[in-house]
Amino acid sequence: MSDAKVYINGRLVGFHKDPLKLVDAIRARRRSGQLPYTVSVTYYDTTNEVYIYTDAGRVSRPVIVVKDGKPLLTEEHIKALEEGRIRWKDLVRQGIVEYLDPEEEENAYIAPDYEHVTKEHTHVEIHPAIIFGVGVASLPYSERNLSSRNLHGAKMLDQGLGLYAANFRLRTDTMSYILYYPQKPIVRSRVADYMNYDRRPSGQNIVVAVTPDLYAMDDALVMNLDSVQRGLLRAVFFRTYTAVERRYPGGQRDRFERPTEDVSGYLGEEYYHAIGDDGLPIPETYVKGGDVLVGRTSPPRFLEEVTQFGIIEENRTESSITVRMDEEGYVDNVLITDDPNGSRMVKVKLRQEKIPELGDKFAARGGQKGVVGMFVPQEDMPYTAQGIVPDLIFNAHSFLSRMTVSYLLEILAGKAGALRGRRVDGTPWHEEPIEDLEAYLKSKGFRPSGKEILYDGLTGEEIKARIFIGPTYYQRLKHLVSQKIQARARGPIQILTRQPTEGKAREGGIRFGEMERDTLIGHGAAMTLYERLVEESDKTTILICEECGNVAVDDAIRRERYCPVCGSRKVQEVEVSYAFKLLLDELKALGIYPKVVLRDKA
Amino acid sequence: MKYAHFEPSVEKFAEKRGLPKTKVTKLKKAVDQWLDSVRIDPWYPAGLVAAESMGEPATQATLRTFHFAGAAEVSVTSGVDRMLEIADALRKIKTPSMRIYLKEPYSKDEDKAREFALSIQETYLKDVAKISEDYFSREIRIDLDEGAIEDRGLDKDTIVSKVAAKVKKKVEPEGNTIVLTFGEDMPLMKLRKLRMSLEKLHLSGIRGIRFAVVGKDGDEYVVSTSGTNLKAILKHKAVDHTRTISNDIHEVAEVLGIEAARYVIIEELKKAYGDMEVDLRHFSLLADLLTYDGYYEAVGRTGVAGKKGSVFARAAFEETGKHLTEAAIWGEVEHLKGVVENLIVGLPVKVGTGRVKLVMKLGE
Numbered sequence: 001m002s003d004a005k006v007y008i009n010g011r012l013v014g015f016h017k018d019p020l021k022l023v024d025a026i027r028a029r030r031r032s033g034q035l036p037y038t039v040s041v042t043y044y045d046t047t048n049e050v051y052i053y054t055d056a057g058r059v060s061r062p063v064i065v066v067k068d069g070k071p072l073l074t075e076e077h078i079k080a081l082e083e084g085r086i087r088w089k090d091l092v093r094q095g096i097v098e099y100l101d102p103e104e105e106e107n108a109y110i111a112p113d114y115e116h117v118t119k120e121h122t123h124v125e126i127h128p129a130i131i132f133g134v135g136v137a138s139l140p141y142s143e144r145n146l147s148s149r150n151l152h153g154a155k156m157l158d159q160g161l162g163l164y165a166a167n168f169r170l171r172t173d174t175m176s177y178i179l180y181y182p183q184k185p186i187v188r189s190r191v192a193d194y195m196n197y198d199r200r201p202s203g204q205n206i207v208v209a210v211t212p213d214l215y216a217m218d219d220a221l222v223m224n225l226d227s228v229q230r231g232l233l234r235a236v237f238f239r240t241y242t243a244v245e246r247r248y249p250g251g252q253r254d255r256f257e258r259p260t261e262d263v264s265g266y267l268g269e270e271y272y273h274a275i276g277d278d279g280l281p282i283p284e285t286y287v288k289g290g291d292v293l294v295g296r297t298s299p300p301r302f303l304e305e306v307t308q309f310g311i312i313e314e315n316r317t318e319s320s321i322t323v324r325m326d327e328e329g330y331v332d333n334v335l336i337t338d339d340p341n342g343s344r345m346v347k348v349k350l351r352q353e354k355i356p357e358l359g360d361k362f363a364a365r366g367g368q369k370g371v372v373g374m375f376v377p378q379e380d381m382p383y384t385a386q387g388i389v390p391d392l393i394f395n396a397h398s399f400l401s402r403m404t405v406s407y408l409l410e411i412l413a414g415k416a417g418a419l420r421g422r423r424v425d426g427t428p429w430h431e432e433p434i435e436d437l438e439a440y441l442k443s444k445g446f447r448p449s450g451k452e453i454l455y456d457g458l459t460g461e462e463i464k465a466r467i468f469i470g471p472t473y474y475q476r477l478k479h480l481v482s483q484k485i486q487a488r489a490r491g492p493i494q495i496l497t498r499q500p501t502e503g504k505a506r507e508g509g510i511r512f513g514e515m516e517r518d519t520l521i522g523h524g525a526a527m528t529l530y531e532r533l534v535e536e537s538d539k540t541t542i543l544i545c546e547e548c549g550n551v552a553v554d555d556a557i558r559r560e561r562y563c564p565v566c567g568s569r570k571v572q573e574v575e576v577s578y579a580f581k582l583l584l585d586e587l588k589a590l591g592i593y594p595k596v597v598l599r600d601k602a
Numbered sequence: 603m604k605y606a607h608f609e610p611s612v613e614k615f616a617e618k619r620g621l622p623k624t625k626v627t628k629l630k631k632a633v634d635q636w637l638d639s640v641r642i643d644p645w646y647p648a649g650l651v652a653a654e655s656m657g658e659p660a661t662q663a664t665l666r667t668f669h670f671a672g673a674a675e676v677s678v679t680s681g682v683d684r685m686l687e688i689a690d691a692l693r694k695i696k697t698p699s700m701r702i703y704l705k706e707p708y709s710k711d712e713d714k715a716r717e718f719a720l721s722i723q724e725t726y727l728k729d730v731a732k733i734s735e736d737y738f739s740r741e742i743r744i745d746l747d748e749g750a751i752e753d754r755g756l757d758k759d760t761i762v763s764k765v766a767a768k769v770k771k772k773v774e775p776e777g778n779t780i781v782l783t784f785g786e787d788m789p790l791m792k793l794r795k796l797r798m799s800l801e802k803l804h805l806s807g808i809r810g811i812r813f814a815v816v817g818k819d820g821d822e823y824v825v826s827t828s829g830t831n832l833k834a835i836l837k838h839k840a841v842d843h844t845r846t847i848s849n850d851i852h853e854v855a856e857v858l859g860i861e862a863a864r865y866v867i868i869e870e871l872k873k874a875y876g877d878m879e880v881d882l883r884h885f886s887l888l889a890d891l892l893t894y895d896g897y898y899e900a901v902g903r904t905g906v907a908g909k910k911g912s913v914f915a916r917a918a919f920e921e922t923g924k925h926l927t928e929a930a931i932w933g934e935v936e937h938l939k940g941v942v943e944n945l946i947v948g949l950p951v952k953v954g955t956g957r958v959k960l961v962m963k964l965g966e
Contacts, residue, residue, distance in 0.1 A: 521650050521941060524643070524954015534948045577948025592930040 004043070006050045019043050019050050023107075026052065031065065031095025040104040051103055060101040062092070063110055064126060069119040072096040097126070113429070128429040129191055138192035139365045140185070140413070140426025141406035149404050152367030160363070160475030161235045162202025172240045172335060172347045177354070177478055179203075180234040185365075185473040186417040187410045190427040203475040204233055205418075208364075208411060209382060209390035209454065210468040216395035220373025221362060224381050227391040228356050233476040237352045237483075238332065243294040243321040245344040252299035254319065256280060256346065259297050265318035267292065274331065279320075281331045281348055288328045293348050294321040321348075325507060326483070328352065359481035364472050366406040368398060382454040382463060389457075390469060407472070409434065412450040415470035416440045486510070498538040498578040538578035546570040549595030551584060572598055604634045645957040649891075650941070652884035656871075659878040660685055677828075678849070684874035688867060691892065691900035693852055700811075702825040702835060703845040712816065715823035718840050719814040720755040722827070724807035727800055730754060730761070735797045740788050742797050744780040756806055768803055769796070808834045832857045855898045864893045912936055914943040 004019035005012055016022045026041045038060065042051045064073045073096050080086045091097040100108055100123070111117045112128040129137045135154030136142050142150045161177040168178055182201040185192075192198070206227070215222050228234075245254040256279035259266055271292050274285045279295035287293060297316040323329075329352030339345040356362075356372060363369035376393075383389045399408070410426065416437040417424040425432050438448035446452070451466035484504075491507040493500055500509035512532045520529040543552035545563030552563040552571040561571040574596070587594045603609045612633055616626045642648060663681045679687065679696045687695050702722075708714045727733065732745040744765065751758060758775070765780060766773040773780055784793065810831035817824050832848040835841055836857070847862075848854055849870055855863035867889040868882070891906055892898055899905035903920040910916050913929040913936050928934075938944055941951045950956040 517945070518650060518654055521647050521951060521953060522654060524645065524647060524956075526950045526952070526954045526956025529945075530950040530956070533945060539948065575948070577946075580947045583946070587926065587930075590927075592926065597935075 004048045004050050006052065008052045009055045010051075016050065019048065022050060031098060033093045033095070037092050037099055040099075040101040042103045042107050044106070053101060053103055058101040058103075060099040061130065062097050062099050062126060063108070063123040063130075065096060065098055066111070066117055066121045066124050069117060069121065071114060071117060071124045098123075127427075129189070129427055132191075132428060134191065134195060137428060138189045138195065138197060139406065140187045140189045140424075141409045141428070141431065142189075142366065143428035144405040144409065145366055146403055149367040149402055149406075152369070153363075153365050156363045156367070156369060156475065156477060157202075157365070159477040159479070160202035161478055162475075163200050164202075166200075168238070169333075172349065173238070174240055176238045178236050178238070179476060180231055180236065183473075184423070186471060187413045187424045187426045187473065190425065190430065203473050205414065205471045206232060206391040206474050207388060207469065208392050208394050208472045208474075210394050210396050210399075210408075210411070211382075211454075211463075211465075212396050213393050215374035216370075216393055217373070219370040219395070219398060221370040221395075222374050222376055222393035223356065223372050224378055224389060224391045225375040226378035226389075228375065232391055233356055233362065233474065235354045235476055237329075237354050237480075239324075239327065239329075239350045239352075241293050241321050241323075241348045241350065243296055243346045243348070244339050245296070246298070247341070247343055248299060253343070254296050254298050255316075256294060256296055256344065258295045259316075259318050259320065263297050263316050263318050267318065267320070267322075271322070280334055280336070280346060283331050283334060285331050286329070287323050287331060287350070289323050289325040291323050292320040293323055293331070293350070294346050296320050323350065324505070326485075326504070354480055354482065356476065357481060359485075361477040361479040362392075363475050363477055364394075364407055365410070365475070366404045367402070368394070368404055368407050369477065370394075370398075376457075378457075380457040382457050382467070384452045384454055384469065388469070392474065396468075408468070411468060411470035411472050412441075413437050414472055415446070415450055418471050419444050419446070493538075497582060498540065500537060534575075534577050539575060540578045540581060541573050541575050542581050543571045544574050544596045544598055546572060546598055549597060551581065551596075574598070603630045605637050608633060608637065643954075645953050647941070647953040648887060650953075652887045655880055655884045656685075656875075656888065659875065659880060663875075663878065678873075680874055680876065684870065688851065688870055688874065689888070689892075689901045691851070691898055691905060695850055697828065698830040698848065698850045698853075700825075700827045700830045700832060700835060700848045701846065702814075702827065703819075703842040704823060704825065704840055705842050708840045709822040709824075709842070712823055715816045715825060717755070719816050719825045721806065722808045722811050722825075722835065722838070723754070723814050724809055724811050724829075725754045725756065725805045727761070727765070727803040727805060730756065730805070733797055733801055735793055737790050737793065740784045740786065740790075740793060742782040742784075742793065742800065744782070744800070746775075746778040746780070748778055754806065761805060764803060764805060765800070768800065808838075810834070851898055855893075860893050860896055860898070863898050864889045867892055867898075910940070912938075912940050912943050914938075914946050915940050918942045918946065 003015035003017055004022075006014050006016050006019075006022070020043060023041050023043045026035065026039070029035045030037060030039055030041075036054075038054065038058075040051075040053045040058070040060070043049075044051070064071050066072070073091070077086065077091065077096065081088075081091075088097075092099070108122050109120055111121045111124040112131065114124060117124050125131060129143070132142060132150070133154065135157055136150040138157070139150060139153050142153070145153075161179045162182045163178060164176065165171060168176060179202065181204065183204045184198045184201050185203065186205050188198075213222050224232075243256070245256060247253040258272060258275055258277050258279055271290060272295060274281045274287045274291055274293065275295045276282055281287070281293050296319050298319040300315050300317060327350065329350045331348060332351035333347075333349040335347040335349075337345050337347070358373070358375070359371050361369060361371050378389055381389045381393075398404075406426075412434070413424040413426060413432070420440060424437065441450065442448045447466070449466075449468075450470055451468050454463045454467040454469065455461065456463055486504045486508075488500070488507055488509050491500060491509070502508040502511065517529065517533070520526075520532070543554060543561055544550070545552045545566060545568050547568040547570055548563060548566040550563055550565045552561055554561045560569070562569050563571060584594050584596070603612070609630070612630055613626070616629060621629065660682055663685075677697060678684075678699055683696065686692075703709070704715060704718065708718055727744070730747055730750040732747070734743045734745075735741070736743065746758060746761065748758075751761070758778075762773055762775055762780065765782075769782055771782065773782065808831050810829045811827045812829035814825050814827045817826055830848040830850050830853055832846075832850075832853050833856075836843045836846060847866060847869075848857075849866065851863050851866050851870070854866045868885045871885040871888065872882070888901075892901065895909075899909075901907060907919045908916065910919075913925055913934050917925040917929075929936075936943060938947060938949065939952060941953060944951045944956075
């Protein structure tokens with residue numbers, strides 16, 4: 001075989017006759033501390049290439065080195081660690097533990113734990129849970145789930161509202177959410193400790209009853225209205241609005257002030273209620289969508305006109321910052337500072353309480369998400385013999401195909417943990433034995449299965465089936481209906497096409513697209529389609545000259561209609577879409593003469 | 603019966619069941635009624651419904667083609683790939699294939715069918731021999747592969763004579779090796795060219811048929827091929843020319859005519875859709891559209907969509923600028939008959955309720 005190519009940080013630096021020897025030598029030096037522990041070296045026998053990486057930005061993780069089927073980390077080391085005689089650094093320096101990056105993992109054969117170490121293995125995991133990423137490993141019992149469910153769960157973990165930063169009051173994030181009473185999960189994973197999850201939690205332990213319910217169909221959730229009113233999973237939403245006093249060429253600049261009535265574009269007295277004379281809002285005033293948050297006027301677009309008296313009249317235009325149409329709330333904070341250009345800048349933080357409402361999204365860990373389908377008053381919810389009323393009803397059908405065992409175990413473990421007042425360890429491959437939890441439940445007079453007799457809140461009758469009930473950690477996800485709901489009957493239109501605008505921020509319509517169009521044609525519903533695409537959109541009446549087929553004009557002052565091209569007065573009104581009129585105009589602009597031939601309506 | 607062409611089958615059914623006369627008339631009436639109920643309404647948007655009915659399942663179909671491991675199968679493109687081939691009227695399809703029905707006794711005798719299949723497989727000299735050239739001694743060496751020759755059902759002597767005819771020279775084989783020696787005056791370029799033409803020396807079979815296998819259809823043996831040559835195969839005496847067909851639609855249109863091509867389009871669409879349930883009438887509408895000009899053309903801008911009568915309809919599809927300028931040059935008139943045209947202008951479309959005018963009977 002030819003010599004192996006050797007790459008350092010992706011660059012070909014040379015060739016080597018015996019790549020395996022080279023790789024071994026580099027590894028030996030790294031383990032003996034002669035090379036930094038961050039260096040990685042990999043040999044690909046398929047392409048006969050050696051990759052050496054020393055650069056930053058690689059994700060690497062520690063594993064225990066195995067030599068001749070024996071892990072180098074022994075009981076003695078652990079004892080010494082516990083007694084404080086050695087430290088982690090020493091283990092790395094001695095080559096007992098080494099860091100692998102994704103590239104070098106390709107050359108490693110890593111045993112999940114000490115029991116499974118064989119002669120072929122090169123490394124052993126410090127803990128089997130490390131084979132998951134941080135996200136999945138921090139979910140309790142995740143080793144018992146389908147991998148896809150864990151992936152969903154880990155993805156939702158960063159959508160959960162919580163305490164994202166302790167200094168949130170001082171920060172000026174464009175958007176941020178804070179959960180009112182974040183709790184530490186009862187059932188925890190020790191991996192979550194390494195990202196300080198207990199100090200920045202993003203959910204609450206709530207009591208869940210697992211039962212089929214009509215209003216919990218297709219991943220809907222039924223919530224206890226009273227729990228919500230007591231503050232369950234309540235959050236607050238902050239949005240920071242920014243306003244800058246811009247400078248313009250010629251020494252002019254914007255001004256923060258309360259616009260007076262003579263300012264062009266003046267909105268109306270009621271929109272300026274939240275601001276003072278300096279144009280800035282007064283903290284803790286309530287503002288609605290459209291209200292002015294920061295009053296600002298800009299210099300006129302064109303140079304001032306000189307009046308007959310020789311005085312330059314400045315006609316400033318209104319350019320205030322208003323609250324978004326779909327938002328409201330209290331002015332939380334007003335910050336005055338300078339922007340990088342040295343202009344005066346104001347940041348206004350708006351605070352809005354977000355109480356769980358119909359359609360908000362919630363998720364347990366392990367990928368079981370859902371939206372609220374109904375709120376039920378506490379008196380109508382089912383209750384246990386002890387009087388425990390669930391905060392949430394979770395549909396039992398959600399288990400059949402997804403097989404999220406972690407959810408079931410979390411309820412059971414959560415129940416035991418809540419009863420004994422101590423948190424339960426659910427770290428993957430390192431759990432408290434389920435049997436112990438069951439035994440504890442039994443000793444406290446509960447069924448070891450976690451099921452209980454529930455009574456129907458409406459009738460007071462005992463529900464025939466035994467219902468699985470217990471506390472589970474639930475997250476409120478950042479997808480709130482109040483920020484997604486969109487509807488329009490009338491509203492702004494685009495200037496060019498006279499069709500409704502697009503997008504929620506512009507009060508837009510929902511596009512009746514090509515495929516929707518096809519459904520109506522398929523049904524032969526021509527008039528419905530006409531209504532959607534013309535009447536409710538860009539219908540216009542244009543005048544057409546009978547003689548030459550051009551668009552005619554209506555002279556309102558002289559009260560006459562005539563064709564500006566041929567001068568004919570034979571003009572007809574025609575109802576078309578404005579887009580068509582535009583097409584005619586554009587064709588004319590291209591030098592094409594589109595002639596509209598009129599015929600009597602048959 | 604109102605629908606007369608259904609009468610024979612209804613009567614046949616009645617006869618099979620032994621229905622009495624009164625029941626037969628009743629049955630005919632019921633069939634008439636049912637046929638009335640399933641008839642589409644006037645101004646029904648049949649084209650759009652056909653398009654959606656065929657397009658929607660196609661989005662669900664995988665782009666995967668199934669290949670069968672092993673030798674004795676002819677793989678055929680299926681699924682979305684095949685649908686696109688048909689709709690785009692591709693000249694060169696991925697897996698051209700023929701289904702050859704045989705006359706008796708070939709159709710009943712497996713050995714004879716196999717022999718036939720073997721005989722139509724095209725074989726060139728390079729398939730049964732290794733050909734090498736020697737520029738120093740100006741020789742071409744042909745090493746025959748006895749096993750391959752036997753597999754192809756040939757014999758050495760005919761090969762030798764064909765080689766001899768090709769090089770116009772007496773050829774004497776030594777065992778399995780033929781050595782052709784040329785004189786000093788033979789240019790090297792010519793030697794090379796001769797070697798290359800020898801490789802492509804046609805020994806047996808029908809050109810275009812790369813592979814043929816015998817399968818069974820009911821109680822008769824049928825030959826499937828990879829590669830097609832319909833014109834040549836229909837002339838073969840063992841072939842039942844009434845049923846033998848190719849899946850290359852262009853070829854069928856050329857050899858058998860446009861009606862046959864229309865039939866093949868429908869059959870191939872049925873195969874491409876497999877177990878996705880799509881009504882036959884959607885296929886036949888598409889097949890009509892693809893062939894009604896007398897030749898087979900694609901649906902795209904080069905075919906059906908590009909040949910629409912309406913300027914707006916063409917401009918709405920593809921190459922908007924091109925169609926509008928051309929319409930301006932030729933002074934085309936838009937009659938606003940189709941769906942897209944009316945949508946552009948902002949008028950009700952002329953299908954369904956858009957076409958119906960309400961007439962009120964007064965004084966009743």
